[in-house]
Amino acid sequence: MRKALIVFNLCSICFLAVNCSSKNDENKAPSVVQLEFPTKDLLCIDHTIPFNWSDATDLENDVIEYNIIIAKDRELTDVVENRTVSASELTVILEKSTAYYWQVKAIDVDNNQESNSEVFSFYTKGDGVTNYAPFMADLQMPENNGNVAAGTVNLVWEASDIDAADTLTYELFFGEDATLTSIDNTLTVKSYIVSVLSGKTYSWQVNVTDNAGAKSIGQVFTFTVD
Incomplete structure (x- = not known):
């Protein structure tokens, strides 16, 4: 019986050693470039x-x-x-x-x-261009295809323009599934609170316009409510 226990313990130690070794030897992805x-x-x-x-x-x-x-x-x-x-x-x-x-x-x-x-x-840069359209809005929260809790959600985005002196306004589209409705086209802040219901999927989009009328059409993000 004692001999059997010794053999069992040795096998267990070998298994753990191999298992730990395989975890330590797990290949890592390369570093992120800058x-x-x-x-x-x-x-x-x-x-x-x-x-x-x-x-x-x-x-x-x-x-x-x-x-x-x-x-x-x-x-x-x-x-x-x-x-x-x-x-x-x-x-x-x-x-x-x-x-x-x-x-x-x-x-x-x-x-x-x-x-x-x-x-x-x-x-x-273009030939003779004096005004550049703003960059597309960078939708930040909620994440695309992410999940959120029911209640209210703060839609957050960033935007920028090569023409630093330009004033930017935002047009927000929001709706269930793929149906988008214009909520406000005169926003000057980069966030907006919406109400959402459990079990629903919503989409949103932000277009950016500068004071010269140049517009960039935004990407569409979706999220699901738990």
């Missing part, structure tokens, strides 16, 4: 843009590649460039007088792990 150029909300004088970002690190010293996505919307769905490179830089020729959004994903090639950077916006 976007360096174009900087956030930059007005680029030239439309030939030398994108660059910091190098990622990997705890296992796996090979790292970088996937850069450049799009015309903050959700990165209207993509104009999607490339995977081994260096932390890439030069791209883009359209003039256009707002762009970009992100870099560091990819652990050996173990298929990845990490996303922030999304930065920038504007390419």
Whole structure:
């Protein structure tokens, strides 16, 4: 009996050692890169843009590649460039007088792990342009496809404009499911409280207009009420 207990204990120790080892050996995703150029909300004088970002690190010293996505919307769905490179830089020729959004994903090639950077916006300068449309609203709370408690929800967004002296106003759309209704088109604050019911799904959108009448159409976010 004693011999059997010893064998059992040894097996248990070996199992725990292997289990702990497997947890310690779990592959980690590479570090998140920092976007360096174009900087956030930059007005680029030239439309030939030398994108660059910091190098990622990997705890296992796996090979790292970088996937850069450049799009015309903050959700990165209207993509104009999607490339995977081994260096932390890439030069791209883009359209003039256009707002762009970009992100870099560091990819652990050996173990298929990845990490996303922030999304930065920038504007390419046009010929003879004196006023630029504001950037798309950055919807912050609630998160897209997130869950909230019933009662009241504070819709929160951010917005910016290359023309720093411009005054921005916001048009808020809100409604159940995919049905959006204009709530207010003269908002000057970047938040709005709405009432929501349990079990419902809601959508919302914010358009941004500057004092010259230039408008950017916002993305649509949805959330569900518990």
